[in-house]
Amino acid sequence: MAAANGRSRSITLADLAKAAGVSRTTASNAFNRPDQLSAELRERILSTAQALNYPGPNPMARMLRTGRAGALGLVFADSIPYAFSDPATLALLRGIGEICEREHEAIAILPVDHDISVPPAVYTAAVDGFLVYCVPNGAPVLKALKERGLPVVAIDQHDFTLGPSVVIDDEAAAYEACRHLTDLGHRDFGVLTLDLTDTSRGGPVTHDSIGDIEFAVSKRRLLGYFRAFEQVSINPFDQRIIEIAFNSQRAAEGVVRGWLQSPRPPTAILGMSDRLALGAMRAARELGVDVPKDLSIVGFDDTDQAVIATPPLTTVRQPIVEKGRLATKLLLEARRSGVHCLKTELVVRGSTAPPRARQARG
């Protein structure tokens, strides 16, 4: 981008000081410390600035001198357009935005470069700290963040070592979701998982793949489901478990369509996100499968879409907006490390019911 340097170099604080007949520091104080000079002089300096078309102290120079950027960097695991379309990420952004707006901090959304293993943006962004969301353990970007040495707060990252982390008890929440279904009598499940590794492209989850899981959130939720399975003597690996890459609603829909058309379809579906659950719901609707009579579905997140879906989705409510708020506050206060765990709640709505067979018996 060509700067606006048509002919002459831009006007500086020194120019303004000279024009107003004062020193640089006094001119600077006119902008930043009104109490350090008389009101009339300040007025004169500001009107001289107006006349000279001086836009105020150069932000870059100020930042260099003061060491403060006035912005927080956001690092996402996924691409930016994805972030702006995922309801959970957006709820988070609302929380972050709320606090940043209040504290007059800018939000710098850093470009993720998937080609280069370490995004240069983490090194070159003028920010006072970073918020990272859903970055898998061991990702190169974490090393970059560590090298950069600025305060970092993570969201939804268990075992985060670079700073505080805001999480929920994913294992317990998932357990509760699954337990709700086993309590209703379900024994035939389909599980739709979020991404398990940074590079995977989706597909069946086997016993062996559990150890390779990079995303702690996915792992804990899966283990939560498993614990509920085992309590009613279900072997998790007898159930259908499919990883859906990129939290794709369309992919979930396709997978569930396949299940529902198979000889012995599941009676209940666990989605690790509302998006995945809503994909399942679509598949059911298309095939004329009644939810919840023929198929129970439980989501995760409790996004707006869960409420307005027909039938409304039974799901795990997690305080996503509050996650964003808290993480931002922690970053601004640069508090000590530690895991901050927020409460979740299972919201039973209209998408779950006992399986048909059992209903008939009862």
Place this chain on the structure above:
Amino acid sequence: MAAANGRSRSITLADLAKAAGVSRTTASNAFNRPDQLSAELRERILSTAQALNYPGPNPMARMLRTGRAGALGLVFADSIPYAFSDPATLALLRGIGEICEREHEAIAILPVDHDISVPPAVYTAAVDGFLVYCVPNGAPVLKALKERGLPVVAIDQHDFTLGPSVVIDDEAAAYEACRHLTDLGHRDFGVLTLDLTDTSRGGPVTHDSIGDIEFAVSKRRLLGYFRAFEQVSINPFDQRIIEIAFNSQRAAEGVVRGWLQSPRPPTAILGMSDRLALGAMRAARELGVDVPKDLSIVGFDDTDQAVIATPPLTTVRQPIVEKGRLATKLLLEARRSGVHCLKTELVVRGSTAPPRARQARG
């Protein structure tokens, strides 16, 4: 936020240069211009950096020296949490994010301060240019942007003077939407407008208020509706026209509920956004008013919600994502001023039909 200056001042390029036994420029080149020094020397410098825990050239110093920030500033008329919940704004952000990611630019979302008339963020943000969205003509922030002197590109702002503007022909698009309804035979309308001024809180729109409209988009859409009205000899001000502040779906729902319960309800509703139209749809559903048999509804934007609504919403499709892309490209290229007008299209779906009375006659 306390910087990470535990005890000693942070390590600089000069320190690295000394440690590696080279000059500052050579050390700098190791990071920025690999072709300017031999490969072995570069390797040695980088590994020395690693050993010293040097995080790479300080972004603020680099920015000051080079004059480039590597970030684009976004200025919204509304608060940040609102931006992250409005479907149209999000579509725009996807377009912006796509290009920024590709060009390795960060997106700096600037805090809007509604208390202070001129947001200091515009003066203090380290950015290379600004994208402004839906800021009303005459807003103080525009003066600040002008003073700052950086390239600016506007989106959805007609008569923008500080740089290029990406718009659609709102008048023609609105005309087409309304014409669709008058063609179907409707003569009793309810019109839900977006904000007309920066300070208004909603309410009936009268002949007198037309002149005071600050948001060019709202004005043009309104005039487009009016033109269609006048073609079938309807006096616009005989129709119900209500401004809904903040594009609030809930407020729209309330207003439409009132209309539908009035002695002579409208047979058709024009919403200046899909959100407003969907609010109308909700009101109709709650009251058992059949859409489209008893009430036709037309929206504007063609967001995702329009497609999945039941019935799917007839609306004006505008290329919002493309608006974001184009505006960002224009800003990065710092092209000459000029208005860039994108195409729109009326998408007729299931929410519109002839009015009942006419159906009976026909």
Place this chain on the structure above:
DNA sequence: TCTTCCTTCTTGATCGATCAAGAAGAATAA
């Protein structure tokens, strides 16, 4: 052999502000 060119690296100046320390003058206290 002498000149020219290229590669590789260095020096001093500079980007535009803020900070630390202190000076000048007026006001207050002893």
Place this chain on the structure above:
DNA sequence: TTATTCTTCTTGATCGATCAAGAAGGAAGA
């Protein structure tokens, strides 16, 4: 009167990098 404090303003150093210009040494060309 002298000492002390307060207000108001100034000077020189500094934040940490990049740039422009040029030097040293070797390779290539005349």
